[in-house]
Amino acid sequence: MTDPTSPLTTAGTPGGFLLGVGAQKAGTSWLHQQLHSRPDADFGCLKEYHVHDARTVPELSRFRQVNIQLNKPSSWIQPRTWLRQWFIHNPERYADYFAWLLQRPHLRGAQIRLTGDITPSYALLSAETLQEIKASFEQRGIPVKPVFLMRDPIERIISSQRMKLRKQGFRDAGLEVETLRKRVAKGRGLRSNYGQTLDALDQAFGLEHCFIGLFETLFTPKTYADLCRYLTIPYQEPAWTEKVNVSATATVIPDDLLAQIGQLQAKDLQTATKVLPALDFNHLWPTASRWCKR
Template sequence: MRKSTQKYKVFLLGVGAQKAGTSWLHEQLHRRQDADFGFCKEYHILDAMTLPQFEHFRPTHAAPWKWRTWRRRRFLTDSSRYFDYFSRLLNKSSIQLTGDITPSYSCLSPETMAWVRQEFDQRNIATRVVFLMRDPVERILSQQRMKLRKLGELQPDMERNHLLRTAHKLKQQSSQRSDYLHTLKALSQAFAPTDLFIELYERLFTEPVYEQLCSHLMVPYQQPNWSHRVNESRSTTDLPDDVLASIGESQAAVYRGVADQLPELDLCRHWPTASRWCR
């Protein structure tokens, strides 16, 4: 039987979703005096270690030497170093909270998630999960805009054409990072409900929800910087209905599944784009 988590320090396992406020959340928590998230936001250890599609996050020996790369390589060579690293951060008397917020952890298997919980249990550390979901249509649009911005191609015509190609690809094969149903199922198999904080990106930037988050992480509420959004991608053009409809069609099963499982989140209200196209 697990000991009372009230006596534990806390490891935050952030499992996404991508483009759903995880960078903002990391920034708010890492600046706290009672938190230390170490040298990364996205460590990409658990995904690179267990999922073939994320092996590209494994540093190669040919890569330029950097301290962070060297340390990540050591974590991947011996997973105990990963868990011991966060345990050492929490050994500081002033630190109550640490964590790894890597959105692609949303793709982890329930077995991997349970393994993480067990490793920290053995170190007398409570694992608390945070999973933030964003309107699946808006999430895909934001992700694609980010890609175009990095390429210097975030212009109306390029955005339309790129999204048309994306919509076609999504019809052929769904995006793993958008598969909220997989993540919800894996979390329910690996963790107790009290270990989970499942919320919407669209509700995150409110005091009641952020207070609940702090309580979940067993740290006192501290006013975040509401005005600063990290890596936010806004639309540069009005998208044709056929593009939105095509993307919406690809996300319909996800939308309906989340609505059925979590009716209290009121998706029709908070995911207006998805509710328009995903029925």
């Protein structure tokens, strides 16, 4: 949701904090790369800080577990891991860090107008946690700009599963289908609930104060310009052809498997069409539109 009349940030006003809450495999890595490379933006040393999910989502508690063995140098804590733990144990340090990024002298010679944390699993945060984040930054005079990007839910799951396999070095089409079947048999995944995320954002910020977009339209001048306007930064042409964490394949997914995924993800399509009624989801999400039962 964007307000086209919203003015750009001026030198006398504080910069903003982009709170990226997903979705996974919906263009968040590309977006981070485009924004962080700007001379007027600084997202710090990480893309995914995994602070608030580690603190509040039991299934993601692994991010706050550090197993150090003094006789194994490979297990010693790295600076970025140390920073994450520092934030997890005191969330106020997290807000202080990003406030510092907005204020510190910058090598690029430009005033920093935007910082942020784009962690897709923040899609699981509760409204209460989001409200805590909002309050913490507002106490420092920094507006929080939530951004949530959705993708055809069937295509997103296929892409996510494929990425996991490729990280393990597997590129076999048969194995891709087999592992996808196993995943679907477990039911809806942890990150496969657009409605949950949108409800939490609405309670914490009001959806009219959030940028809700689609992966399928992100790589277009109009949507990207809308996003820059929402973030109150000047439009700067991004690297449209740059690919980040792409997992394209020619593997054909069997119809019966697509139908199973469609049954699981039908609510995501219903939610998206309700929140963004002006969009043609038959065109933008053809896979979900065919296989999800509305």
